Amino acid sequence: MDRAQKEELVTSLSEVFKSTSVVVVAHYSGLTVAQLSALRRQAKAAGATVKVAKNRLAKIALEGSDVAHVASLMKGPTLIAYSSDPVAAPKIATDFAKTNDKFVILGGALGKSALNPDGVKALATLPSLDELRAKLVGLIQAPATKVAQVVNAPAAKLARVFGAYGRENEAA
Template sequence: MPKQYKIDAVAEIESKIESNAGVYVVSYNGLTVLQAQELRKQLREAGAQMKVYKNNLVRIALENKEQPNLDEMLVGPLAYVFFEEEPVSAAKVLKEFAKKSKGVLEIKGGISDGQAVTAAEVDAIAELPSKDQLLGQIAGLINGFARDIAVCVNGVSSGLARTVQQISEQKAA
């Protein structure tokens, strides 16, 4: 019979899986306490949270929640980065921190939108613009189209007004 603390840990992991959009798996072997604190702080600012759990308990929780199988990633001392909604911000923080820590932090992969992702895919996600940047780009495009339409509509009416004025001047002369 499993011990109560293990049952509680699996329940906690399951609730994190349900309440978050995904999870990244990272190897933190060799990370100092100060580096880990700094990484946790940066991840919190990006809307993510890093936790360390036993790999077997994570494996059980993923299976219980019918998530993709990550068995090949779940080897050695690992930390799990749960992100609430946007996978890009957390991936950027992890990628920059891995670069800064000179290979001490290694991204193994994870789950995003219910699909297993590899380390290369997490790197690709980190290269994408964030949701806020994309919304800004879309707003800029819409604003540009609206401005162009306004200029065209204004040009038609001013051209018509000039034509009417020229005709009236010709008739007056």
């Protein structure tokens, strides 16, 4: 990698660190290329990104960003998972760590807050942004349908009463 490529990588990483809401740092030593490719595919499907970058270049890119405190975790073979959704990257990393013993979560950052491995796992248990939106829409729609049922119920009861009187008068 020549100097221009390194500068380009640092620039792109610094933009990512300034715009992303969550970063997860993990060791990947001992994973095969196929396993790393599977992790990248899972992350892409969930709206997250997984990158392996040189620690020195990643530390330079971290300078001046809100997540700069994760630089202390950059020792050895590390990878970075990030996403704009605060739950996507931790969820992918945690799920992958459950099935692969060689993948070890070191920690991460949520905005300006530092996360230890347990914090990343706790964040992974939260529902994603899309799931929260779906629940919110369901909560908003539920009262509207109940109001419609309550408004329609008296009319339906009146119709049944009138129908009963009509049948009663026909029988007499």
